[in-house]
Amino acid sequence: QVNLVESGGGSVQDGGSLRLSCRISGTTVSTFYRGWFRQPPGKERELVARIDFKGGNEDYMEAVQGRFTISQDSAKRTLYLQMNSLKVEDTAMYYCAADPSPTALRQGWARNWGQGTQVNVSA
Numbered sequence: 115q116v117n118l119v120e121s122g123g124g125s126v127q128d129g130g131s132l133r134l135s136c137r138i139s140g141t142t143v144s145t146f147y148r149g150w151f152r153q154p155p156g157k158e159r160e161l162v163a164r165i166d167f168k169g170g171n172e173d174y175m176e177a178v179q180g181r182f183t184i185s186q187d188s189a190k191r192t193l194y195l196q197m198n199s200l201k202v203e204d205t206a207m208y209y210c211a212a213d214p215s216p217t218a219l220r221q222g223w224a225r226n227w228g229q230g231t232q233v234n235v236s237a
Contacts, residue, residue: 116140116226118210123231130200130235136193136210136228143190146226147216150184150195152206152233162208163195164219177203200235207232 122134134150149164163174163184172184183196193210208231213224 116143116146116212118212118226118228120208120210120228120231123208123233125234125236126200128200128202128235128237131196131198132200132233134195134197134208134210134231134233136195138191138193138210138212140226142214143212146212146214147219148186148193148210148212149219149224150193151209151211151222152204153209154203154206159209159222161220161222164216165193166216197233200233202235202237205233205235 117139119137120134122132124132126132145167147167150162151159152162153159161175162178163182165172165184181199185194210228211224212226213219218224
């Protein structure tokens with residue numbers, strides 16, 4: 115069984131920064147692809163960033179390129195999302211997800227999801 119727990123959300127002003135964390139546990143997660151998704155109010159969930167389970171090969175949605183950075187610790191048990199220069203349009207519930215299939219993760223069909231952490235950015 116895989117368990118993901120996010121933390122680090124909160125309220126910041128436009129231009130501020132936050133770092134989200136996702137603690138990943140389970141016996142087989144070392145080879146799972148991981149990513150961060152978000153769902154703005156009234157909109158579809160979207161893939162924000164993803165990373166290879168080995169580290170590297172990061173990929174970002176265009177709206178956050180140059181502002182957000184996905185990373186993980188050396189044990190591959192904690193996934194991070196550093197968010198800088200936050201904008202009002204970044205307001206959303208943020209979720210981490212993990213799956214053995216990179217395609218499933220990219221398409222939003224990952225089998226393992228956290229409960230989400232809310233990010234609010236005000237003008």
